[in-house]
Amino acid sequence: MAGGASAIRGTRVGSGPMGEQDHGHQAGRVAVTYWDGLGNEIVKHYSADIPDAEIPEIVDHPKSGLPAGRDKANPPAPEKNEPYKTHLAYVKERRSDEEADELLDEALQKLRDKRGE
Structure with missing residues (x-):
């Protein structure tokens, strides 16, 4: 290949035309913030279509491993092993x-x- 130039250098294969901003329809979502006992914050995203009753009140924080709840002032206590x-x-x-x-x-x-x- 003479000159060493490639027409597709710096682009992803299958990415479509350069500068294309709209890559389809994005579903609506809701962000829910949780805090663990150490004050660490995590934001989880859920579909906007599911009812509030199906969004969990407590999740596990991925870094600390502690349970995290929605109330920053009263985070859930860790389970005793x-x-x-x-x-x-x-x-x-x-x-x-x-x-x-x-x-x-x-x-x-x-x-x-x-x-x-």
């Missing part, structure tokens, strides 16, 4: 100390009977 429970913790939820003592005594008695004590 429960720590991992051990098997013993689950057993203690189901059994009282007296029941545990009875079960332990029964198990020890079975072992003693098995050994012939």
Whole structure:
């Protein structure tokens, strides 16, 4: 290619004629602002056709990971994560100390009977 010039240099393939401003009809939308507990702001855009009841009151902030609400003065509190429970913790939820003592005594008695004590 002599001269090194290209007729389409600097344009996107399929972009249409240069200077074309209207690329079709844009749907109406509404901007909703949310704030998290750290004061971070995020704006989400929703279709103007959906009812207000379908727009969520709380969303997750993409950077902080905290829940964000519409009221800047009262942002939603983060959910408390429960720590991992051990098997013993689950057993203690189901059994009282007296029941545990009875079960332990029964198990020890079975072992003693098995050994012939």
